Amino acid sequence: MPALCRDCMETFDAGRRCPACRGPRVTAHDELFTLSIAHMDCDAFYAAVEKRENADLADKPVIIGGGRRGVVSTACYIARIRGVRSAMPMFKALELCPDAVVLRPRMDLYAEVSRAIRAMMTDLTPAVEPLSLDEAFLDLTGTARLHGAPPAVLLARMVRRMEAELGVSGSIGLSHNKFLAKLASDLDKPRGFSVIGTAETADFLADRPVGMIWGVGAAGQATLEAQGIRSFADLRRWDRKELHAAFGSMGERLWHLARGQDSRRVSPNAPVKSISNETTFAEDIADRDLLDGHLWRLAEKVADRAKAKALGGAVVTLKLKRSDHRSLTRRVTLREPTQIADRIYRTARGLLDQVTVPGPFRLIGVGLSSLRPAAESDLSPDLLDPDAARRARAEHATDAIRRRFGDGAILKGRSLR
């Protein structure tokens, strides 16, 4: 069985230890040198970057997250041993791990490291599809001749380079499609390298829960379970027509995924589907005027991002989270896409006015989706709001001023509330 030592990059035939360096970090698999779709997932990325920046943190439990009321965004592996998990409320994380060092996320710094990682990936292949700052799909098909080594070796070299040059480790999943590659990268974290070959795909999936499928959440699992579907094996017992009849287009996807089939390509320019910003308050807010101030700031952020990407969106979404974490979303479709903060704000404000739940709320968010090119946005003014055009012109003038003198150069009074 072909094998690879991830420490010294020696390739050999089978064995638990590397014949060259006697190291134990060996990956062996029949299809190791033929598979070419990979998923790379950094290990506790934000925490790893912080530890790199501050050597004192190396052996301390580190949690990255926002404020006293925030949630855990990333926990380092030391904190994870104590039971801290991502998305856990901060107070709970601190109960489990009172000595943890809690740090506010420094997104600019993480983005910088992420760019460096992405550059290492694009050294190997142009087909890199980032999913977030710390994970990406890579399609290395046809690159073996160019680099003089099979994909598995290239990937192992890449993570070794990440550790050496950036101080960040990652885990690799290698398989024959994106769905399986992503599952694989999660099997052996941290510093892992897992392979799911075509031969064992069916066996590998059989007893795993269908909740592993992207897009099948708690509600989806309940729906499937009501039909007696818990594992991939259960799913495989259904024929294609039945699945389609029961679950519509999702059924078609399930039929393929049940067999480990996924024909999605690794596409470097995955289009942006939505732009949204949200904020969690230090203390719950019920006062509509205070919410209004947040709403404006969020609308402005969303509009700024839309303008930066030359996009406009026709669907405006308002998101609120109540004190008990139950969320509430309201959305409205506009006649045409917009990228004007004023319009996004007014639309979201209209949605907020229709929310009858009194609150208080712990979070508010604004989103823009059904995105279209900016050239198709804001083409027809509102007959009933003749001032809108004037306000849009003022906004464009404001944007120009901020571009020249900085974001704080000119603000709306509303944003100070």
Added chain:
Amino acid sequence: MKISIERAALLKAMAQAQSVVERRNTIPILANVLIEADGDSVSFRATDLDIEVVDKAVAQVERSGATTVAAHTLHEIVRKLPDGALVTLADDGASGRLEVSAGRSNFSLATLPKEDFPVMASSEYSSNFAAPAPVLRRLFDKSKFAISTEETRYYLNGVYMHVAEGEDGRVLRCVATDGHRLARIDAPLPAGAEDMPGVIVPRKTVGELRKLLEDDDTEIAVSVSETKVRFATPEITLTSKVIDGTFPDYTRVIPMGNTRKLEVDAAEFAKAVDRVATVSSERSRAVKLQLDEDRLVLSVNAPDAGAAEEELAVAYGDERLEIGFNAKYLLEIASQVDRENAVFLFNSAGDPTLMREGDDTSAIYVVMPMRV
């Protein structure tokens, strides 16, 4: 209760009832129609709590009484019965079933107690007047296309029916707008309507009302209060809540000073707009109008799909103008014109445009241009 009724009469009543009843109901009784038999007639009452329709039909009443039964089911049954059938509806009060029979077909339907059926509270109407069906038909048919579907501006989700000052005195006026186009339709003020409060008649009510207006000879009795509106023929009474909101001051958005005048055959114009818009697959297709001395060039330029151009001979004597519109909006207002030429009055490429039929100011339309 036991009645015999002709299929045609029952079908007509049930068609009206089932269209008011919402398809999905969380309150079971709202899926039902209340059937009340008394004397020599039977009435069918349906509601969605905002609209109530009562349809009286002639029937042979053997035994008076009342019950409620699923409206969609009964409608489907009656629809599938053969033409000319005589339908018997009977309930014995004890079984909780309504027996429906016609020829050799028999159905037994579950009922709910008539006491549970919500009957809309009667209202004090401050205005009562009669209007011929064709007058109301014109008012609502020509305005309803502009009703907004936007939920945040719920006060635009209907037709604003009110008394207004027209050019030759007071008129009964209907206005609808969605912020991109506006329709303003006038009719002579019927006697008794002078003090009518302005009301926003909801979209669904406008749709239901339309079914009462088919017959040219019918006089419709209209009753209006601040909160409700009622339209009645001798057989059918349609009562509806009105939208609780303030209709915006539309008068300030109707351009009065537009001077650039284009006169064009509406049908030819609409066909040309439709043709050139074919090349664009976008949801909001923009059509560009280039106007020059008695010449109109319509064009669409969709970068990914292609381009189209068509020239029309028109009457236009003003300076050159280029202006863009949403093709759908242009088509919709052009199709309101049925007798004379369409007259467009423009100001600039950024200002609202006015459209009317010939010199008739009793129906005017405003449409907002689009950047092209």
